[in-house]
Amino acid sequence: MAAAYILAQNRRNLRRQRIFRDRNNPLDYMPDADIIDRFRLPRHLILRLCAELNANLAHATSRSHALPTSLQIMVALRFYASGNFQTVTGDLHGISKASVSRSRITNFPNVIGAIDGTHVPIKAPKNDEHLFVNRKNFHSINVMAVCDSSTKFTNIVVRWPGSSHDAFVWTNSSLSDLFENGGIRRGWLLGDSAYPLKKYLMTPVLNPSNPRELAYNDAHAKTRNPIERSFGVLKMRFRCIDHSGGTLLFHPARACKIVTACVVLHNLCTDHNVPVPQAQNPGAYLNPPDNYVYQGPNNDGAEIRQRLILSRF
Template sequence: MARYLLLLQHLHHQRQRVPRVFRDRQNPLDYTDDDNLVKNYRLDRHLILDLCAEIGQGLERPTRRSQSLQVSLQILIALRYYATGSFQSVIADAHGVKINSVSRSIHYVSRELSLRLSRYVNFPDGRTQQLDDIKDGFHNIAGFPNVLGAVDGTFVPIIAQTEDEHLYVTRKGFHAINMQGICDSQNIFLNVVVCWPGSSHDAFVSNNSETTMLLEENDYSDSWLLGDSAYPLKRYLLTPVLNPTTQGQIRYNIAHKRTRCIIERTFGLWKVRFRCLHKSGGYLMYSPKNVFTSLNQLLFFIIFALGEAFRFPTAMATMMMKMMMMAMKTMMMIMKMTQTRRGTKLMVDKCVTN
């Protein structure tokens, strides 16, 4: 009996070799058309191939195995996560890989993109042609002269942290990172600050940024940023007049609002393209350090992929136009219903009066 139990115990603890199973990996670039590539990955085929050439050397693995992930597949896995903010298990099933491979792909792609961010996000120095072009672009919007850029902050939602959790609670009641951005008239980021929790005030983030130090130490005479009322008024930062009383102050506020709102539009376009940054796509389930890396690499996409102007690809532009047309039709129907009700009320009032 004792021998029998020992034999069963030996068989139970004996490690059995599990045969290795290779899953069927299909590269979406081989069978997905351009419209679906834009829909699922937010970039078209040409831009994805350019991205592979840009960061491919850092993603190649020195291995003799034949089953390592291709560079293009790693980039597509990361793009799918940035575009949807979905769970990594869902992305693994969609691409025929394991969840560990998805996690590593997102990490390595984010790292490579973050290392290249400084090449594409640069605040203009002194009197250069880039600075003159930025000023001309802002002046063409509402006639506001000598504008260096529009500055504002936005919240990127994250899950509650185990350390210093209260610091990440925003005034709106959710956990987030407070990111500051400065953009030009073409919706291109010139500077970003991604290192402060959600409870930080916009003015505090601005005062502790490198851009503020640059503007204070260097000569940017007759040039300024445009910010909302959350920022302090400085010689290089203009804010709206809180209680305008003269026609000049009213015109100033109108021109200031039309020019400054470009930064809010830029944040909106950024979050529409990469849903992992928006609450509709779910909260970023990472530590703040990893969130900072993700934000930096998504900014790289805006500059690298969109070139000189922030514009949607054809498929997304068509979708946005359809949404705008539907909204306009809805507004027209509401206006017609309101006019009909007003007309009916007037007729009833006349009958009652007569």
């Protein structure tokens, strides 16, 4: 009799636990459109992440307070999407704030990517605080990225403080070394005037003086445009790395990891044609021009650019 009572009690407890889990996991009750709107990824991609990351995120404990892998992933996705811990705890019921806190491109020949930098705002760090103040006078990480015509990022550097110039970030990147050492022999990157003019990195003509140079600049701007759109879409999807979502309240090393995670998720969304969230003011997410002009000694691509202008434009 006692054994039967205990068995029945255990079944009731399991049923309560299962109902609690379902009610608190948006994957079990939220419509597909709402999942994309709030978490930026569709249900099947979130489940794929759960399967791939379960070994790293599953707690080796039987404690009732351990968050399941799916909820850990959705907490992160919701924070990336909103940039707001209050929004995270409001959407995922039953989770306390303490738990949360723990190719060729058209119009231009032989282009293999467009390059630019963008600043991700962070809180003032305790160490080397002055190095993170950028020229617009806020603390940031200077993120360098290369994208293709589909707005997918093909290379990213997330490590340098906001005071670092784009040219410095580029010169100290492994991608620059690859080009310099002949690892990539064909094709051009397109960058703005903040970058050095190289045999493999084409920049605009600063003061165009004839129709050919004007045509070159026009084609350059149109073909380089995907990097501006890529940053805009990235920050629309994941507002935690945009001013509209506030400031990343983490030390720089962790902020860099968050930026990298958002870029990986952005590429996943691009590969699977996940709709871009609608913004009330889309222009606010465009990467603003820096207007900085590289003045260093590494401009060794002038002859190549001139030949390109004369032969193509």
